[in-house]
Amino acid sequence: MVKFEEAEARLFHRMFVCKVCKSKQRAPVLKVKEGKIKCRKCGARKLRPVRKK
């Protein structure tokens, strides 16, 4: 299952999921690590990178 690496990179690269409301948003990794990114829906700072299994 490596055929869609490019598509996956496009879809998942720098995408983060809010741990509270599960909404996705794109943000620079650095800013997320620094806690500067807030979920635009619920305002939570708990974001995690998008990962399929």
Ligand SMILES: [Zn+2]
């Ligand atoms: Zn949220």
